[in-house]
Amino acid sequence: MEIRKAAVIGAGVMGGGIAAHIANAGVPVLLLDRLADGPNRNAIAEGALKRLIDSEPAAFMTKAAAAGVIVTPRSPQPRAPA
Numbered sequence: 372m373e374i375r376k377a378a379v380i381g382a383g384v385m386g387g388g389i390a391a392h393i394a395n396a397g398v399p400v401l402l403l404d405r406l407a408d409g410p411n412r413n414a415i416a417e418g419a420l421k422r423l424i425d426s427e428p429a430a431f432m433t434k435a436a437a438a439g440v441i442v443t444p445r446s447p448q449p450r451a452p453a
Contacts, residue, residue, distance in 0.1 A: 374398055382419035382442075391423050391430040394439040401441050416442040 375398070379390040382404035390400045407414035423430040424437050431437040 376401070378403060380404075382416040387419040387423050388430065390440050391436075394436045395432045397436070397439070399439050399441065413442050 377393045377398050378401040379386045379393070380403050382402050386402070386404070390402045393400045402416050402420065404415040404419070406412045411417070420437075420440055420442055
């Protein structure tokens, strides 16, 4: 079985680390977390990716591996209150 892409739900310490390991194996990863308040809905997942890139020791083997982590919102628009 060949794994072509993966998704990790939760951009905390564990989820971010898992995403980094998958990306290091050459598999594109979709990193998801809850939507942040404010104009940047991806702030939580983007912050996790930045921490992984800046960490010592490095979480990614190469910059190309880091580029394999894709951050996207689960919902492009906020929902209206019920």
